[in-house]
Amino acid sequence: MTMPAALQRDDANDQAAKAGRRKLISRWFYLLCIAIAMLSVLVLAVLLISISVQGGSRLSVDLLTNAHSELHPEQAGMWPAIVGTLFVCGVCALVALPLGVGTAVFLEEFKPRRPELRVLRRWIPLGQRRWDGVCTGLYKAMRGLHGFVQLNISNLAGVPSIVYGLLGLSVFVYMFNVFGQITVNESAGLELAGVRHYYQVLTLQRGEVVLIPQQDLQQATITVTEPVEAMLPSGERVTLSLWKPGTEKPTEPELRRRTVREGATGGRYSQKDWYYFRLPLGRSFLAAGLTLALVILPVVIIASQEALRGVPPSMREASLGLGATTWQTTRNVCLPAALPGILTGSILSMGRAIGEAAPILVVLGAAIAKNSGPQHLMDDAVTMPVLIYNWAGRQQQVYQELAAAAIIVLLVILLLVNSLAIYLRQRLRQT
Amino acid sequence: MNIYRTRTALCIAMLSLLLGGCDSSSTPGEATSPASGESSLTGEIKINGSSTVLPIANAVKEQFDAEFPNVDITVGGAGTGNGFNEFAEKTIDISDASRPIKPGEVAACREGGVAFVELPIAYDGLTLVVHPDNDWVEQLTIDQLKQIFVAGGGVDKWSDVDPSWPDREIKIFAPGVGSGTYDYFHEVLAKEDKRQLREDMTLNEDDNVLVQGVAGNKDSIGFFGVAYYEENQDKLRPVPVVNPELNEAIVPNKETIASGQYAPFSRPLFIYVNAESLNKAQVQTFVEYFLEKAPETAERVGYVRLPEPVLSRAIENFEAVKTGTHFVDAQGNSRSGSVTEIFTEDNLVSS
Numbered sequence A: 001m002t003m004p005a006a007l008q009r010d011d012a013n014d015q016a017a018k019a020g021r022r023k024l025i026s027r028w029f030y031l032l033c034i035a036i037a038m039l040s041v042l043v044l045a046v047l048l049i050s051i052s053v054q055g056g057s058r059l060s061v062d063l064l065t066n067a068h069s070e071l072h073p074e075q076a077g078m079w080p081a082i083v084g085t086l087f088v089c090g091v092c093a094l095v096a097l098p099l100g101v102g103t104a105v106f107l108e109e110f111k112p113r114r115p116e117l118r119v120l121r122r123w124i125p126l127g128q129r130r131w132d133g134v135c136t137g138l139y140k141a142m143r144g145l146h147g148f149v150q151l152n153i154s155n156l157a158g159v160p161s162i163v164y165g166l167l168g169l170s171v172f173v174y175m176f177n178v179f180g181q182i183t184v185n186e187s188a189g190l191e192l193a194g195v196r197h198y199y200q201v202l203t204l205q206r207g208e209v210v211l212i213p214q215q216d217l218q219q220a221t222i223t224v225t226e227p228v229e230a231m232l233p234s235g236e237r238v239t240l241s242l243w244k245p246g247t248e249k250p251t252e253p254e255l256r257r258r259t260v261r262e263g264a265t266g267g268r269y270s271q272k273d274w275y276y277f278r279l280p281l282g283r284s285f286l287a288a289g290l291t292l293a294l295v296i297l298p299v300v301i302i303a304s305q306e307a308l309r310g311v312p313p314s315m316r317e318a319s320l321g322l323g324a325t326t327w328q329t330t331r332n333v334c335l336p337a338a339l340p341g342i343l344t345g346s347i348l349s350m351g352r353a354i355g356e357a358a359p360i361l362v363v364l365g366a367a368i369a370k371n372s373g374p375q376h377l378m379d380d381a382v383t384m385p386v387l388i389y390n391w392a393g394r395q396q397q398v399y400q401e402l403a404a405a406a407i408i409v410l411l412v413i414l415l416l417v418n419s420l421a422i423y424l425r426q427r428l429r430q431t
Numbered sequence B: 001m002n003i004y005r006t007r008t009a010l011c012i013a014m015l016s017l018l019l020g021g022c023d024s025s026s027t028p029g030e031a032t033s034p035a036s037g038e039s040s041l042t043g044e045i046k047i048n049g050s051s052t053v054l055p056i057a058n059a060v061k062e063q064f065d066a067e068f069p070n071v072d073i074t075v076g077g078a079g080t081g082n083g084f085n086e087f088a089e090k091t092i093d094i095s096d097a098s099r100p101i102k103p104g105e106v107a108a109c110r111e112g113g114v115a116f117v118e119l120p121i122a123y124d125g126l127t128l129v130v131h132p133d134n135d136w137v138e139q140l141t142i143d144q145l146k147q148i149f150v151a152g153g154g155v156d157k158w159s160d161v162d163p164s165w166p167d168r169e170i171k172i173f174a175p176g177v178g179s180g181t182y183d184y185f186h187e188v189l190a191k192e193d194k195r196q197l198r199e200d201m202t203l204n205e206d207d208n209v210l211v212q213g214v215a216g217n218k219d220s221i222g223f224f225g226v227a228y229y230e231e232n233q234d235k236l237r238p239v240p241v242v243n244p245e246l247n248e249a250i251v252p253n254k255e256t257i258a259s260g261q262y263a264p265f266s267r268p269l270f271i272y273v274n275a276e277s278l279n280k281a282q283v284q285t286f287v288e289y290f291l292e293k294a295p296e297t298a299e300r301v302g303y304v305r306l307p308e309p310v311l312s313r314a315i316e317n318f319e320a321v322k323t324g325t326h327f328v329d330a331q332g333n334s335r336s337g338s339v340t341e342i343f344t345e346d347n348l349v350s351s
Helices: A012-058 A061-065 A079-109 A118-123 A128-156 A161-173 A285-309 A313-321 A326-355 A358-364 A384-392 A397-430 B002-025 B054-067 B080-088 B103-112 B142-149 B180-191 B207-215 B226-231 B254-259 B281-300 B308-319
Strands: A190-202 A209-213 A221-223 A229-231 A237-239 A241-243 A259-261 A265-279 B043-049 B071-075 B094-097 B116-130 B171-175 B202-204 B220-225 B241-243 B248-250 B266-274
Touching (some): A061 A079, A079 A128, A079 A285, A079 A384, A079 A397, A128 A285, A161 A285, A161 A358, A190 B281, A209 A265, A265 B281, A285 A358, A313 A326, A326 A384, A326 A397, A358 A384, A384 A397, B043 B080, B043 B281, B054 B071, B054 B281, B071 B281, B080 B094, B080 B266, B116 B180, B116 B281, B116 B308, B142 B171, B142 B180, B142 B241, B171 B207, B180 B220, B207 B220, B266 B281, B281 B308
Parallel strands (some): A241 A259, B043 B071, B043 B094, B171 B202, B171 B220
Antiparallel strands (some): A190 A209, A190 A265, A209 A229, A221 A265, A229 A237, B116 B266, B241 B248
16 A cells, blocks of 8 residues: 555655755855845945055044144144034034924824814804814814825935035025125124124234224224224223324334224124124034934934834823823823934934035035134034045045045044943933 | 933933033133234135135135134135135135136126225146057147047047047046136137037046046046146156147146246136225235235145236235226226236226
8 A cells, every 4th residue: 555645745754854955045044144244244344444544544643633734734633623513413413303303202192183172162053063074174184284294204304415405505504695695894694692893903013903893883894094992902992093104113012002004994803702693694503503404304203203103002001091191191101212212213313414514515615724613603614524525535645544534533433422322222221 | 210310311412412512612702812922813704716726725824824823714615606606796705716707707796896806826737638658649739639629629539630649539537617627728729719618528526536537548638737737647647738829849847837838728826805805904914925925835735836027916906905807808808818918007907
């Protein structure tokens, strides 16, 4: 008697062979996965090694403390760029994170429900069925609004950053010229705080100036024809003495410091406090930060939404069931539970903001020869990606090496910011 | 308790970035109380324009900074044309230019109420370069260049220019259309005939890319500023250009550019200063400093100093604040010729 075919297949040897093959495939698949995962590590390693080889020799204290130099490239540094990047990204974080998390909370926690409108029902007699209709209509409108916002955010996440740069240029830098255009001599826009206007006039002492308070803001220049009240750079108030061309010049430095040639002209000078604020924002780090905030906002929103969606519904329901309002539930239950996820999204988006060059180039321009970080709110800034872009495009070998070294510094700063956030996330998880 | 701690931690995370940096900016007294011996000159200067002039402007700024550390100078390199746009809108004090101002730009300045002082500061030579292994091109005439670079010249291969040259396609690398270098080249070769440069060239604003392009292809030709050639002497070979007046092939170098022999491909570089801005002590001091340092600085960053008469006339014009241009006549036509010929008292048309 022969064995039926169906039973033959269940032969123990046969089965063992099949199992062996399946396990083999499984093992190969495992190896494949490892190889793919290693690929990204490999790319990173190649990047790091090639950059370190190129720029390692330029990593020095000078690089961290000096400013860009055209004449002494071997001493060029990136301190203003580091400070500039931190300022721009700081503004970006302060604006994008609250707005982003807020929008996510609106979209996830305040989902439209069918409204009750009990109070209105009592006052306006419409009948039960009509009221049902009104409530359903309201509900649909709310849902439509939610869907509309959601759709917009998904679309915005895919918009190239250079487009945001152009948006930022017209919205923040020029503000559609609503407040007038900022010009070098006539108009400084709508100045709101932190500025004192003077005319700056050269004295007979080389390199020394006096400041004459500006009375009429429309008058851009002054011609000194009579002894007027003025302020020395030290803050001391004096009456200027005049020197007529042709007569003997005073020789004593102290006197020369407060003597002005008769007929000397002075242009407008605005002394700005750190909180100097005007509209439009002009090419300032504030405008750049706000533009970057637009770039990363959709990413922050989507990441925060995912995190909020990950909070188990049971927790939310328990809180609501205990009588907590939606706001209380959000504040005390959902946000703390979603915080690690929100932070992860924020870290990723801040990483993008730090490395972004295109919108900054549009908003701030490509000027890199700045010696310090921003001095007041309306000051411009150099950022690291723009500096690297400029250095990498130059002919001299020195700048190529500097660019590589600057990339290392950028990566290190990125890692520092990220690890700070990761540390915070770990601590939050533990509590 | 946990929640409060959580919130505090979050706040610290957000604020640490800004607060950490802010203290460096909250020192308003710094600008007004200089250390002893340091100049008290202060204020802002905004400069934009040619990327060719940028290295000189940045180098002068750097020296100026050492002496007058409280003056805040922003130097951009958006291109000559963009620079003049901003100049006419009064958003910058000084416009860097790698060519003389054009009639349209003079009109825009007049319309915007901008009077300016025109100051030549250095020479730049356009260098035509080929691959070092190119052993057939020994010199080029203006007519040959027109054949190669002007649209409709009917030349695709080297052999079309000269039958004894190889029967291979010419690869052309040129600076982007926004650059003053392109404008200048166009003006020399194609403007008189009312033609355009050909469109099938590889254009790039980044001169580095052009160097790589020409160095990487035996059949290529390209052009850019002499400074870039000097940085890459080992990778490229400059082509002598026949001076139409002398009828002699001239190699571009400092001597031939300064003497005007290397014509028509040496060009002057300018700064245009808003006359009203010259009332500002910082701008006045800076421009004076610029003119004083220009010859030496230009040479340091790879350009050529101007002849002494031109330079002293520039200083004269600056001191007397003589506004207007020498390069556009009263009828609104551009003048062409060398700086030495044009930059004279008689040609000044005030704005």
